[in-house]
Amino acid sequence: MLKIGDFSRISQVSIKTLHFYDQLELFKPAHIDSESGYRFYTLSQLPQLNRIVALKDMGLSLEQIGLLLNEALSAEE
Secondary structure, rough: OHHHHHHHHHOOOOHHHHHHHHHHOOOOOEEEEOOOOOOOOOOHHHHHHHHHHHHHHHOHHHHHHHHHHHHHOOOOO
């Protein structure tokens, strides 16, 4: 498990953006510590975050991205 700061550096997505995506339920941490509230992520979550970033770069809104992610489309689709 990686702390949010470490995951932010690896993914090149800001902590603020990760918090925002969590708030929107677009990209949730793998674990949130019940006592401290710290968010933890895993390396296996990187492909999903990269997909979100790529779709955003293509001009899709976060709402549209959320709908696409809920449909569980493959990367090719």
